Amino acid sequence: MTANDPNSAIAPGDFKYVCTLLKDEAAIVLEEGKEYLVETRLGPLAKNSGFASLADLVAELRFHAPVKLVKKVVDAMTTNETSFYRDAHPFKALQTTILPELMASRAETRALNIWSAACSTGQEPYSLVMMMKDHFPQLINWHNYILATDLCTEVVEKAKSGLFRQIEVNRGLPAPLLMKHFSKVSGEWYIKEELRKQIDFREMNLATTWPPIPQMDLVLLRNVMIYFNNDTKCSILERVAKLLRPDGYLMLGASETTWGVEDSFERVVVGTTTLFKRKKTP
Ligand SMILES: C[S@@+](CC[C@H](N)C(=O)[O-])C[C@H]1O[C@@H](n2cnc3c(N)ncnc32)[C@H](O)[C@@H]1O
CATH class of the missing domain: 1.10.155.10 (Chemotaxis receptor methyltransferase CheR, N-terminal domain)
Structure with a gap:
């Protein structure tokens, strides 16, 4: 050298x-x-x-x-590591417990707001919309809003494109779901337009001032807080707490917690997955 x-x-x-x-x-x-x-x-x-x-x-x-x-x-310098249905059990918890509960409590408004913050190349929000379509077909008549954001321009553009390489679909996506929800376009896998257009992909820096974001029923903030110091984590969690509806849920990555960082959340355990909810104010 x-x-x-x-x-x-x-x-x-x-x-x-x-x-x-x-x-x-x-x-x-x-x-x-x-x-x-x-x-x-x-x-x-x-x-x-x-x-x-x-x-x-x-x-x-x-x-x-x-x-x-x-x-x-x-x-x-960002680390964009991700995969479809990453860690599997958090998606199981969403499917068996969290979404059915949220859907029951939103039966009148028939609207769910979900935010995949730090979505990288989109596997996380796309896993979610595939699961919603397959397991909760009634949601087709709901007015859901699914926001997916990331700091990195390139990954947001890739996520928006809905195109994935073979090596990417090999990670975490069961073959029947690949066949059902994707079509092959010039050697890449393209997620069906109907699913792609359900997600509003945007560039957003979690560490600076946030644009207006609607109240959320579910926030996925997975595997990004590990890159921040305690003050940044605290400032982000405070803002998430304000955005979450009182009965809404926050999901962090497997090694992440609100504990010792921001105390307005309480833990909710579903199987082997831990989620967080706003503590009830007395
Ligand atoms: C390891 S990936 C996690 C992706 C996905 N949530 C998952 O769990 O598979 C972390 C993502 O956080 C994004 N990121 C890092 N710093 C950020 C910031 N300040 N604001 C928003 N996104 C950020 C990176 O660009 C990267 O795509």
Whole structure:
């Protein structure tokens, strides 16, 4: 490796600069020892953006901070790992308990609002709409609103496209559901238009001011809080608590909790899945 190699090791000062940028722009905390992550993700970006080295890319950020480059850097540093029906049991809990309960209590208004916050490439909200169609066909006559958001422009665009590669549908999607809900288009799998158009995909940064969002019956905020510090988690959970209807549910990732972060939630256990509800005010 040479100093001009886009794959060269990042200087300690440059690493610190990238960490501060990530924290300021997206509240993502990158710890010491994660230099390799910056090198493997920003090295290719430096090359594709015409910089002679990663150091040159960081210098451009430091001295000119072009908005588009900053966004590209932040997006490249996000971890977009996801899959259909990720972890399986949370979707079981939604199917057997949470959705039937919410549907019973919304029988008059016949409207459910659901938000998949940090939806990555869309497997999470698409798993949900497939489940709703297959197990609750009566919902076709409801006025549901399904919002799916993510910080990263590229993943939101991909999610919106409804197109998935073979390797992506191989992860978590049972073959009968693939056959039922997707069609093959130029070597990729395209989710049926009827399902795709049920979801309102938008770009949104959870760490900054939120646009107006309607009151929600169910919020999926899975596998994203792990990247934030306690203050950011607390600020996000406070805002989720305000958005949730009193009997609505919050679902976090398997390793995430509200406990010790924000105390307006109580745990609800369904099988092996833990969800959260707003505590009743006395
Ligand atoms: C590991 S994926 C989780 C995807 C999905 N929820 C799941 O559990 O499979 C985390 C997602 O959080 C998004 N993310 C990271 N920081 C964010 C922020 N400040 N605001 C919104 N989304 C963010 C990333 O772009 C990434 O797509």
